[in-house]
Amino acid sequence: MTTNQSIDPSAAALLPVAKKQGISTVWDRHKAMQPQCGFGQLGVCCRICWKGPCRVDPFGDGPQVGICGANADTIVARNVIRMIAAGAASHSEHGRHIALALLGVAKGELPAYQIRDEQKLRSVAAKLGINSEGKEIAAIAEEIALASLEDFRNQDHDKPCNWIASALTAKRLERLAGLHVLPHNIDAVITQIMARTHVGCDSDPVNLILGGIKGALADFDGMCLATELSDAVFGTPSPVVTAANLGVIKEGAVNIAVHGHNPLLSEIVCDVALLMDDEARKAGAKDGINIIGICCTGNEVMVRHGIPLATNYLSQELALITGAVDAMVVDVQCIMPSVSEIGACFHTEIITTMDDNKITGARHVRFREETAVENARQIVGFAIDAFKRRDPLRVNIPDFKQTAIVGFGTEAIMGALGAINAEDPLKPLIDNIANGNIRGIALFAGCNNTQVAQDSSFVTIAKKLAKNNVLLLATGCGAGSFAKHGLMSQEATDEYAGESLKAVLTAIGTAAGLNGPLPLVLHMGSCVDNSRAVEVAGAVANRLGVDLDQLPLVASAPEAMSEKAVAIGTWSVALGIPTHLGIMPQITGSAMVTELLTETAKELFGGYFMVELDPNQAADKLLTVIDERRKALGI
Numbered sequence: 001m002t003t004n005q006s007i008d009p010s011a012a013a014l015l016p017v018a019k020k021q022g023i024s025t026v027w028d029r030h031k032a033m034q035p036q037c038g039f040g041q042l043g044v045c046c047r048i049c050w051k052g053p054c055r056v057d058p059f060g061d062g063p064q065v066g067i068c069g070a071n072a073d074t075i076v077a078r079n080v081i082r083m084i085a086a087g088a089a090s091h092s093e094h095g096r097h098i099a100l101a102l103l104g105v106a107k108g109e110l111p112a113y114q115i116r117d118e119q120k121l122r123s124v125a126a127k128l129g130i131n132s133e134g135k136e137i138a139a140i141a142e143e144i145a146l147a148s149l150e151d152f153r154n155q156d157h158d159k160p161c162n163w164i165a166s167a168l169t170a171k172r173l174e175r176l177a178g179l180h181v182l183p184h185n186i187d188a189v190i191t192q193i194m195a196r197t198h199v200g201c202d203s204d205p206v207n208l209i210l211g212g213i214k215g216a217l218a219d220f221d222g223m224c225l226a227t228e229l230s231d232a233v234f235g236t237p238s239p240v241v242t243a244a245n246l247g248v249i250k251e252g253a254v255n256i257a258v259h260g261h262n263p264l265l266s267e268i269v270c271d272v273a274l275l276m277d278d279e280a281r282k283a284g285a286k287d288g289i290n291i292i293g294i295c296c297t298g299n300e301v302m303v304r305h306g307i308p309l310a311t312n313y314l315s316q317e318l319a320l321i322t323g324a325v326d327a328m329v330v331d332v333q334c335i336m337p338s339v340s341e342i343g344a345c346f347h348t349e350i351i352t353t354m355d356d357n358k359i360t361g362a363r364h365v366r367f368r369e370e371t372a373v374e375n376a377r378q379i380v381g382f383a384i385d386a387f388k389r390r391d392p393l394r395v396n397i398p399d400f401k402q403t404a405i406v407g408f409g410t411e412a413i414m415g416a417l418g419a420i421n422a423e424d425p426l427k428p429l430i431d432n433i434a435n436g437n438i439r440g441i442a443l444f445a446g447c448n449n450t451q452v453a454q455d456s457s458f459v460t461i462a463k464k465l466a467k468n469n470v471l472l473l474a475t476g477c478g479a480g481s482f483a484k485h486g487l488m489s490q491e492a493t494d495e496y497a498g499e500s501l502k503a504v505l506t507a508i509g510t511a512a513g514l515n516g517p518l519p520l521v522l523h524m525g526s527c528v529d530n531s532r533a534v535e536v537a538g539a540v541a542n543r544l545g546v547d548l549d550q551l552p553l554v555a556s557a558p559e560a561m562s563e564k565a566v567a568i569g570t571w572s573v574a575l576g577i578p579t580h581l582g583i584m585p586q587i588t589g590s591a592m593v594t595e596l597l598t599e600t601a602k603e604l605f606g607g608y609f610m611v612e613l614d615p616n617q618a619a620d621k622l623l624t625v626i627d628e629r630r631k632a633l634g635i
């Protein structure tokens with residue numbers, strides 16, 4: 001194990017164990033894959049038809065067009081927007097699943113679920129323009145579910161999706177409508193991307209990229225509804241103290257890792273685990289059942305219920321190598337297929353649950369909302385049985401865990417600010433931005449990637465920005481990084497925040513009853529919860545009478561990897577946010593597409609991509625952008 005693999009101390013502890021036991025991990029496979037295909041890295045390999053594969057010679061000596069005549073610009077644009085379509089499909093499918101569940105709850109068909117936050121449901125109704133006065137909760141829920149499902153169904157191209165129309169500033173909507181990139185129907189927009197990139201269709205790179213941006217905004221729409229409806233059903237996050245890193249695994253407990261993205265499953269597993277705790281104790285687990293989270297399912301249950309986070313994407317395999325995870329139950333997305341093989345090296349049950357997400361070698365429990373409790377009982381039962389087979393001699397739980405205060409959704413942030421000014425909660429935030437105590441705001445999002453030492457770019461950039469008084473928000477595996485490395489604690493604020501930022505975080509945290517500062521990085525939730533950050537930014541923009549592209553707000557995905565991250569980054573740009581990537585995007589084989597996304601986007605949307613692989617320099621560049629924006633605002 002070298003520091004160019006991971007800066008997580010758990011990795012340093014467990015990779016030698018893996019090696020000794022002959023288990024290969026993501027880092028071994030990364031090494032075996034070198035050198036990686038240069039054409040693929042540049043995005044100039046086209047596999048869209050069977051005349052190919054074709055690739056354009058980046059040095060200009062060989063072919064400059066594919067067999068059909070598509071040049072590098074067309075090939076790169078087609079490839080990247082197909083990634084956006086896949087990302088949008090993933091988030092939106094998750095959103096649809098929640099919307100259908102909400103409809104089931106409204107109709108009284110899903111006894112395992114309730115509306116846990118009626119106030120949220122009413123505020124969602126208001127946002128969507130649904131009159132909830134005098135109506136029963138179930139009736140409101142039904143109307144909201146149908147309005148959400150309409151975003152997958154509307155055929156009127158001139159009518160934007162309900163959620164995006166409710167989520168953005170009027171100025172932003174107007175700008176996006178003017179560019180014809182406002183989505184009217186998530187499914188249709190994704191289908192259009194697939195259709196226009198078929199052989200012999202759209203070959204104009206600008207037109208293709210604009211189609212991709214529409215797809216990315218459909219992704220945003222799907223995220224908004226996934227987040228807000230999940231809050232209504234499972235509860236809106238509020239600050240909670242918990243812990244992160246593999247030390248949250250307990251030797252004396254039946255450890256069940258919930259992994260993936262969709263809370264419909266993990267919420268019920270948490271509920272049922274409480275009911276079956278005695279059974280686990282009877283099986284010899286003196287500490288009962290211990291649920292731990294991985295990836296975004298982990299973030300979902302962490303911000304809502306304080307379930308500890310075991311790890312983020314890149315070290316999901318290491319959780320198994322502790323030898324103490326009795327079951328890993330997964331739903332959808334970001335689950336390495338390798339987990340079934342590693343689980344088989346131990347006693348660990350790897351349990352898939354979704355019809356469209358099976359893994360060879362894993363056990364499958366067909367999860368249905370209608371039979372959720374029964375399914376969860378079966379899953380927890382498998383975990384307890386597995387616990388009995390656990391080999392104590394193979395248990396290696398690294399002694400690393402950090403305290404993390406998490407659960408800062410929009411409502412929680414407004415609540416904390418409201419403790420300072422109940423009448424006008426945004427005022428303390430705006431005043432402190434205006435007077436420079438808060439220099440700007442940075443949202444960290446996205447995955448881990450073997451191309452960077454795990455977590456290192458997140459941590460380096462965040463520390464530098466914090467020192468320079470930038471307020472830090474995080475979601476997804478970025479949030480996981482910060483939680484594992486202790487940056488979501490009050491101590492981190494004391495240690496790393498610049499003086500003025502520290503004073504603001506201390507004033508807000510103390511007023512909000514935290515007995516000290518807010519944590520250095522505010523955990524807003526999973527990847528779909530990036531919509532929460534836009535909500536806060538939109539409120540600030542509206543209050544100032546400006547648009548999102550005028551705020552001293554930046555985004556960073558320093559270790560991005562997934563197609564979902566490509567979609568998120570792209571909507572972030574379209575919403576006017578300068579967006580940093582710490583990984584070279586697979587588009588540089590086309591100077592034209594690269595220029596479009598890093599330069600021209602600025603004129604069209606106000607937001608743009610900034611690529612900087614060095615985290616120190618990335619932090620400097622983000623600070624420069626923040627200062628530019630401040631200057632333009634005259635603050």
Ligand code: CUV
Nearest residue numbers: 313334446447476477527
């Ligand atoms: Ni959705 S998309 S690796 S789990 S953030 Fe994590 Fe977050 Fe990327 Fe996946």
